[in-house]
Amino acid sequence: MLLQTTITGLAIGGIYALMAVGYSLVFSILNFSNFAHGSVIMLGAYAGYFVLTRAGAPFPVAIAGSMLAGAVIGVANERLAYKPLRVRNARPLYFMISAMGVAIFLENLVYATLGAHFYSYPEVLGRSIVRIGEASIGVLDLFALAFSSVAITGLHLFLQRTKSGLAIRACSFDMTVASVFGIRLDRVVGLVFAIAGALAGLSGVFLGMKYMAYPTMGWITNKAYVAAVIGGLGSLPGAVVGGIALGLLETFVSVYVSSIIRDVFSFSALVLVLLAMPNGLMGKYVEEKI
Amino acid sequence: MKRLLAATIVLCLLGLQLCGCGGGTKPGDQAKGPEEPKAPEVVKIGHAVALTGDASIWGQSESNALKLWVQKVNEQGGIDGKKIELVTYDTRADSVEAVNVAKRMIEQDKVVAIIGAAQSGVTIAMTAVTEPAKIPLIGTTATNPEVTVKDGAVRPHTFRVCFIDPFQGTVAAQFAATNLGAKTAAVLYDVGSDYSSWLAQYFIEAFEKTGGTIVGKEAFRTGELDYRAMLGKFKEANPDVMFIPTAQKEAALAMKQARDLGYEGKFLGGDNWGSPDIIELGGSAVEGGYFVNLASLEDPDIQDFIAEYKAEFGSDPVLPNPVMAIDALIVLVEAIKKAGSMDGDAIAKAIEEIKDLQALTGKVTYDPDTHNPLNKPAIIQQIKDGQFIYVEKYVTS
Numbered sequence: 035m036l037l038q039t040t041i042t043g044l045a046i047g048g049i050y051a052l053m054a055v056g057y058s059l060v061f062s063i064l065n066f067s068n069f070a071h072g073s074v075i076m077l078g079a080y081a082g083y084f085v086l087t088r089a090g091a092p093f094p095v096a097i098a099g100s101m102l103a104g105a106v107i108g109v110a111n112e113r114l115a116y117k118p119l120r121v122r123n124a125r126p127l128y129f130m131i132s133a134m135g136v137a138i139f140l141e142n143l144v145y146a147t148l149g150a151h152f153y154s155y156p157e158v159l160g161r162s163i164v165r166i167g168e169a170s171i172g173v174l175d176l177f178a179l180a181f182s183s184v185a186i187t188g189l190h191l192f193l194q195r196t197k198s199g200l201a202i203r204a205c206s207f208d209m210t211v212a213s214v215f216g217i218r219l220d221r222v223v224g225l226v227f228a229i230a231g232a233l234a235g236l237s238g239v240f241l242g243m244k245y246m247a248y249p250t251m252g253w254i255t256n257k258a259y260v261a262a263v264i265g266g267l268g269s270l271p272g273a274v275v276g277g278i279a280l281g282l283l284e285t286f287v288s289v290y291v292s293s294i295i296r297d298v299f300s301f302s303a304l305v306l307v308l309l310a311m312p313n314g315l316m317g318k319y320v321e322e323k324i
Numbered sequence: 325m326k327r328l329l330a331a332t333i334v335l336c337l338l339g340l341q342l343c344g345c346g347g348g349t350k351p352g353d354q355a356k357g358p359e360e361p362k363a364p365e366v367v368k369i370g371h372a373v374a375l376t377g378d379a380s381i382w383g384q385s386e387s388n389a390l391k392l393w394v395q396k397v398n399e400q401g402g403i404d405g406k407k408i409e410l411v412t413y414d415t416r417a418d419s420v421e422a423v424n425v426a427k428r429m430i431e432q433d434k435v436v437a438i439i440g441a442a443q444s445g446v447t448i449a450m451t452a453v454t455e456p457a458k459i460p461l462i463g464t465t466a467t468n469p470e471v472t473v474k475d476g477a478v479r480p481h482t483f484r485v486c487f488i489d490p491f492q493g494t495v496a497a498q499f500a501a502t503n504l505g506a507k508t509a510a511v512l513y514d515v516g517s518d519y520s521s522w523l524a525q526y527f528i529e530a531f532e533k534t535g536g537t538i539v540g541k542e543a544f545r546t547g548e549l550d551y552r553a554m555l556g557k558f559k560e561a562n563p564d565v566m567f568i569p570t571a572q573k574e575a576a577l578a579m580k581q582a583r584d585l586g587y588e589g590k591f592l593g594g595d596n597w598g599s600p601d602i603i604e605l606g607g608s609a610v611e612g613g614y615f616v617n618l619a620s621l622e623d624p625d626i627q628d629f630i631a632e633y634k635a636e637f638g639s640d641p642v643l644p645n646p647v648m649a650i651d652a653l654i655v656l657v658e659a660i661k662k663a664g665s666m667d668g669d670a671i672a673k674a675i676e677e678i679k680d681l682q683a684l685t686g687k688v689t690y691d692p693d694t695h696n697p698l699n700k701p702a703i704i705q706q707i708k709d710g711q712f713i714y715v716e717k718y719v720t721s
Contacts, residue, residue, distance in 0.1 A: 038559075171584070
């Protein structure tokens with residue numbers, strides 16, 4: 035039971051982590067919570083579904099297609115909704131309000147065009163399960179967990195080892211100073227949104243396969259946001275740790291305490307962490323966080 | 325800013341008011357039913373049904389079916405020689421409209437009783453008119469317990485022909501114990517839904533009465549999608565059946581996740597499963613699942629009716645409303661015959677005394693304390709090869 039609970043917790047936490055990284059990445063550069071991230075995930079889920087069913091493409095193509103769609107939507111979102119604010123040096127609060135507007139807009143766009151119908155992914159990986167001792171895990175979960183780890187590791191290497199990664203890290207410390215040193219801000223911000231969008235597309239496909247694609251699925255990301263805050267907004271390792279920790283906490287509470295009061299625990303954990311460590315578990319520096 | 329906010333709120337409220345009024349004053353008489361001079365040899369029965377709007381697929385079919393059946397009763401001599409005249413009005417499944425319709429039926433058409441409505445909320449609204457007028461009202465598919473019982477007291481002139489929602493829990497429990505041979509069961513329900521919570525409660529009571537053991541009872545909140553923590557707990561206890569009385573989306577996901585965790589027992593559910601969505605969403609995981617339903621096209625007892633309906637209207641009736649309305653008519657005809665009068669109190673009393681009356685979908689006995697039919701047979705269906713198949717008609721013991 036303990037093993038099964040841990041495995042289930044890791045599977046749920048893995049998805050939280052993947053989504054939380056997207057929040058943290060944008061936050062590390064622009065210092066605001068991009069609440070449109072959930073909607074990009076939702077659109078990614080739809081993109082994957084349509085590539086898979088309407089175009090009849092194989093599964094890897096669907097993943098690539100949905101990551102590409104997520105990246106494009108992410109960049110378009112930044113160019114249309116955030117750049118006008120950025121060039122005017124608006125305060126982070128206005129970015130967040132704009133992000134909420136984008137989230138509501140995208141959700142309603144889907145309602146208006148595709149309707150409230152639930153789209154269920156075909157069973158690409160089958161219903162087979164893998165047994166680990168007494169416990170078992172779905173192949174899809176295992177695949178999602180593995181792929182999420184690869185994506186997050188890849189992102190980490192990209193940030194640490196490449197020139198563009200260095201530029202992103204420089205901007206996350208201080209955008210003005212970085213631009214003085216010749217870093218082109220537009221390009222770095224665009225890159226960050228493309229990466230965050232691609233990760234959103236990836237999480238969208240996994241969420242869609244695990245559950246289904248529907249217009250309000252973006253709200254699941256509230257939990258991912260909580261995970262990002264617990265881990266420390268702006269910190270990528272923090273997002274991963276926060277996601278896994280939240281997934282495990284929820285699962286253990288459901289199993290050993292009560293499933294009904296699970297969310298009470300999740301949000302209490304958020305409050306407690308913030309009281310004890312205002313920057314989250316791995317947040318680096320204090321500043322206005324919105 | 326504050327003033328703007330206040331102005332917006334006022335505007336919104338005005339908008340709502342206008343919508344509400346619009347709904348109330350529009351004439352809803354797409355259906356026929358002109359006032360005719362009272363003829364002594366006619367028994368007027370009102371039929372409140374949604375002929376337009378979202379529920380009209382069922383409503384149209386219900387209206388057709390009831391007309392067909394009235395014609396049949398009239399050909400066989402009507403009620404003690406008096407012909408039945410059906411007065412049909414459109415409710416649009418709207419409470420305000422239905423109250424107006426009920427008033428018109430009672431005051432202008434002078435009906436002796438009313439059949440309808442299909443929706444619990446609409447039926448409850450209608451009782452505000454029918455109860456003071458002492459006109460018997462028989463709900464067709466109004467399954468909410470409060471339709472006939474308000475604050476613990478039965479509404480004297482209000483009845484229904486369907487079973488109440490929670491009764492499905494009893495059916496599922498007894499079916500699991502007797503037909504599936506289940507000794508242990510686990511229940512996963514939606515704590516945010518009355519329907520789901522009551523079904524779970526009734527299932528647990530009935531299953532324990534059969535000598536079975538409930539090894540797990542877990543709930544989630546409406547909108548949640550991941551139940552693996554709860555299902556993992558169930559799997560540990562490995563129950564013979566899992567009862568999941570939720571809407572089709574949640575049920576499909578729960579079954580998928582339970583199979584992923586390696587659960588190999590059987591799944592059971594309520595009539596909310598009866599939507600093709602569950603197969604699309606659940607895929608191979610929902611195969612073999614059983615669920616309780618109100619009616620089925622494959623029910624052997626209604627084959628004659630389906631054939632007649634098809635011959636007349638060229639398509640299958642849209643169940644369950646048509647057969648439920650016919651059951652209501654059969655109950656009403658029997659009660660009027662027994663009462664020997666058109667008085668509302670006398671007819672209501674006669675309905676209360678109905679015992680083992682052969683209606684279209686099975687035998688009907690009324691419980692005078694709740695005005696619900698007792699032991700009304702339910703249909704058990706199974707998901708097989710991506711289709712809903714008829715398993716059997718189940719009568720609880």
